[in-house]
């Protein structure tokens with residue numbers, strides 16, 4: 001018999017499955033005859049005596065222990081918020097360390113310098129809705145590729161890669177839920193999905209959200225965070241500006257309030273359309289808000305730009321914003337503002 005042949009042919013073991021002999025395990029199996037252990041259905045180990053040499057066998061290819069049983073990320077977007085305690089983040093402004101748990105309690109605002117860290121739709125929903133209760137609408141909408149666009153990547157491949165990386169289906173999520181007991185619709189953009197770019201999915205999701213608001217007389221909040229229109233959809237992305245603006249006009253005619261919250265950064269076609277069309281246009285502190293970036297403007301007009309140009313505080317001073325709100329007070333201020341705007345006096349106008 002070959003020293004590597006399995007002495008128990010009925011076990012259908014292969015020499016590949018040899019893990020170790022007593023010689024290299026370094027402990028004695030002298031009192032063992034043959035014993036199966038470690039036995040779940042997937043893996044069973046056996047120790048087999050052979051000519052005074054004891055061999056440890058398994059019924060599985062040992063290499064399979066190092067392979068994933070399941071592919072891909074299985075976590076849903078709303079479950080991703082569970083950063084374990086004790087992890088640390090770093091403030092991009094003051095560079096100080098921030099404990100993740102404390103940061104969440106502080107509405108993702110730096111405890112040392114009040115810098116508002118960039119967050120996505122999941123965090124905004126968590127901050128705004130009562131106990132995080134909300135119903136997401138049209139979550140499954142994904143982008144088509146009508147222009148067969150290709151730059152360094154094919155557009156569908158870029159979409160797929162972004163979906164896998166961010167766990168999102170596009171650059172916006174829309175959800176309805178209670179805020180201090182009153183239902184509001186929140187459309188929150190995600191910068192992590194192709195720079196928060198506005199394509200046909202963003203336009204369609206906001207349109208459908210507005211349809212919902214019209215049907216249920218629900219006030220609307222849009223949280224903008226965008227690099228502008230999505231160039232891979234060409235003119236189709238620009239058409240979303242007109243499409244959303246038309247829907248917002250219907251909302252205005254129905255006297256349903258719309259608050260636009262501009263966060264860092266809000267630029268391009270988003271600034272040039274719905275982000276500036278709120279009944280109230282409000283912003284987070286020190287957010288970059290503009291159409292073209294400062295470098296382009298500087299080179300076009302050939303002059304130096306004033307300090308703080310295109311930041312929330314500068315825009316407030318020049319009449320583009322109604323107020324600036326700290327994220328820590330966002331929920332309460334929204335509740336108050338919507339309450340005032342929704343105060344429907346059924347009487348005749350004076």
Ligand SMILES: [Zn+2]
Pocket residue numbers: 091092093094095096110111112113114115
């Ligand atoms: Zn800081």
